[in-house]
Every structure is written in structure tokens, then in C-alpha cells.
Amino acid sequence: MVDIRIPIGLMFSIVGVLITGFGLFTISNTEMYHKSLGINVNIIMGVLMLIFGLIMLFFAFRKKKV
Numbered sequence: 001m002v003d004i005r006i007p008i009g010l011m012f013s014i015v016g017v018l019i020t021g022f023g024l025f026t027i028s029n030t031e032m033y034h035k036s037l038g039i040n041v042n043i044i045m046g047v048l049m050l051i052f053g054l055i056m057l058f059f060a061f062r063k064k065k066v
Helices: 005-025 041-061
Strands: none
Touching: 005 041
């Protein structure tokens, strides 16, 4: 049986790492974050997506009690 949590977890984890990395590389660019009131939204959303993806993978691979 195919578990949908595995591809969803992988997708969110990979995109979360990419967005977090982009936010870390552009942390010194103040013009880029002027529209978001100086908040680096890329880091915040990247970390949230990474956490969600890891939670999905955790629940997909944990042992099921019978």
C-alpha cells in the first residue's frame, strides 16, 4: 500500500531546505525584504516547511502497532 505521507514529506523537506538556504544567502540584502517590513520571510517559511516535511516523514516511517 502506498503511503502519501512519504512523497509529501520529501517534497516539503526538499523545498524547505532550498528556501531556508536562499533566505540565509540573502540575509544581508535589506532592499529585498523592504516590502515585508524587513522580515526575512524565506527563512521563516523554509523552516516551517522543513519541520512539516520531517513530521510527515516521521509519521510515515514509524512502526505501526498491530
